[in-house]
Amino acid sequence: DVQLLESGGGVVKPGGSLRLSCAASGFTFSSYVMNWVRQAPGKGLEWVSSISSSGDSAWHADSVRGRFAISRDNSRNTLFLQMNNLRAEDTAVYYCAKNWREGADQEAFDIWGLGTMVTVAS
Amino acid sequence: EVVLTQSPATLSLSPGERATLSCRASQSISNYLVWYQQKPGQAPRLLIYDTFNRATGIPARFSGSGAGTDFTLTISSLDPEDFAVYYCQQRNKWPLTFGGGTKVEIK
Numbered sequence: 001d002v003q004l005l006e007s008g009g010g011v012v013k014p015g016g017s018l019r020l021s022c023a024a025s026g027f028t029f030s031s032y033v034m035n036w037v038r039q040a041p042g043k044g045l046e047w048v049s050s051i052s053s054s055g056d057s058a059w060h061a062d063s064v065r066g067r068f069a070i071s072r073d074n075s076r077n078t079l080f081l082q083m084n085n086l087r088a089e090d091t092a093v094y095y096c097a098k099n100w101r102e103g104a105d106q107e108a109f110d111i112w113g114l115g116t117m118v119t120v121a122s
Numbered sequence: 123e124v125v126l127t128q129s130p131a132t133l134s135l136s137p138g139e140r141a142t143l144s145c146r147a148s149q150s151i152s153n154y155l156v157w158y159q160q161k162p163g164q165a166p167r168l169l170i171y172d173t174f175n176r177a178t179g180i181p182a183r184f185s186g187s188g189a190g191t192d193f194t195l196t197i198s199s200l201d202p203e204d205f206a207v208y209y210c211q212q213r214n215k216w217p218l219t220f221g222g223g224t225k226v227e228i229k
Contacts, residue, residue: 035218037166044209044220044221044222044223045158045160045166045209045211045220045223046220047211047217047218047219047220050218059216059217061217062123062217095165095166100168100171100177104213106154106213106214106215106216106218107213108156108168108171108172108177108211108213109156109158109166109168109211110168110177110178112165112166112167113165114165115165
């Protein structure tokens with residue numbers, strides 16, 4: 001079964017840091033662009049970051065650029081999101097998502113994890 | 123940034139009725155438009171990619187159409203399991219963006 005499982009969420013104070021992980025299984029992780037998408041409570045979906053299959057290229061939303069960093073370890077089939085200088089508006093469920101097809105950077109997301117909740121509050 | 127505007131915000135319909143959801147882009151995105159379904163407490167589910175292609179396992183009652191800036195998701199006959207929130211997403215250029223969603227609720 002193709003599966004993504006996020007971890008690392010929690011409660012953190014403004015200005016704090018968290019590192020999210022996403023463990024992938026059931027597919028050739030190293031062949032696909034991977035992504036983070038978030039959803040604030042009661043709100044819609046917001047794309048956060050994407051990383052190329054090799055890890056050489058990354059893209060970030062303006063709202064997180066300079067504070068968040070996406071990375072991956074293809075030997076461990078794991079995706080990461082390092083989140084620094086967290087703000088209240090970063091409070092959301094963070095989903096890890098797989099590109100549907102190999103080869104394209106910008107794609108539809110066909111597999112999503114269950115999400116991990118990040119709460120930024122004093 | 124490509125802004126996607128979905129309408130209506132809420133659609134109140136009965137099972138068996140036809141649902142028509144709209145997604146309008148602030149600039150042309152060719153046919154690089156994707157649709158997702160999300161139920162409460164669940165992750166989004168891919169429905170349609172590149173305007174009209176159904177993802178694996180998606181029933182034929184779901185169809186997509188459009189091009190350029192105007193796109194439509196149609197559910198030909200609502201099944202009770204179709205009541206959910208639907209999001210469109212563009213994959214034409216960075217940053218990837220989502221619409222604000224349309225909630226399809228039971229009338």
